[in-house]
Amino acid sequence: MSRMPTRPTLRLLPGLLAGLCLVFALPAFAAKVYQWKDAKGVSHYSDSPPPDQAIKGRTMNDKGGSVAPTAAAKPAINANCSNARSNLTVLQGSTTVNIDEDKDGKPDRALNDSERANRTTLAEAQIKTYCEGASVASGA
Template sequence: MTRPIPPALARALRSTWLGAALCALALPALAGEVYQWKDANGVTHYSDSPPPNQGNAKSRLIVPKTGTPSVTQAKTAESADCTTARTNLKQLQGTTPLGLDADKDGKADAVFTSEQRAAQTKLAEASVAAYCKPAVPAAQ
């Protein structure tokens, strides 16, 4: 059997949740502007206050990053079309029986013959060539 929550405790819990929500909403306000400028000697300075002479300072909003970038983020992102084209080509180059679902019922209407599979493979190769950018050689 559950006991009802006393009204005073319910008010305290509501106040706590409301306070936590307000604090969470106020967090973006804590991120301030950062000023960047170069002095007469060409040294770049960063500060939370503008430079004393108000010269050619640039103001930027700094957003803190969490964690480290993953390896997949470091690689050049492929387009969704390129990924699909590569996946289709890989499946067509395999040995699994494949077919086309013309009536969109979720099942292949018939299995590809070797000629149909070869034609679809050529189309998939053309799609990869069209949608995927060639790898850029590393600078030396």
């Protein structure tokens, strides 16, 4: 025996179908838009490039505003590389390095010379791993 859907289920069906249509239509809204001014100074917007004109690229942010072009994009800073370099600088310095063993946010004791040397070696290895063109400054 087949069971017919209940009325609340049937009421939800049009909304569900409309939602699915919107989800599948989203890529259509991500089309490239071209803007140009004609000889009279009138701005035109189109999804195809202007006829017989040079195209100048422009980057837009998510709010529709223009983003100023940069001459050369800087590489993203690798957080692991930054942390390893920072750790090495502290470990090679002359100040006491404390450690929080119970993770309560308060230092419990200072590193001894052996632990400091081990952590310095570890920081140097991390720099070689995480930093491009890594050069480890060995001092102290």
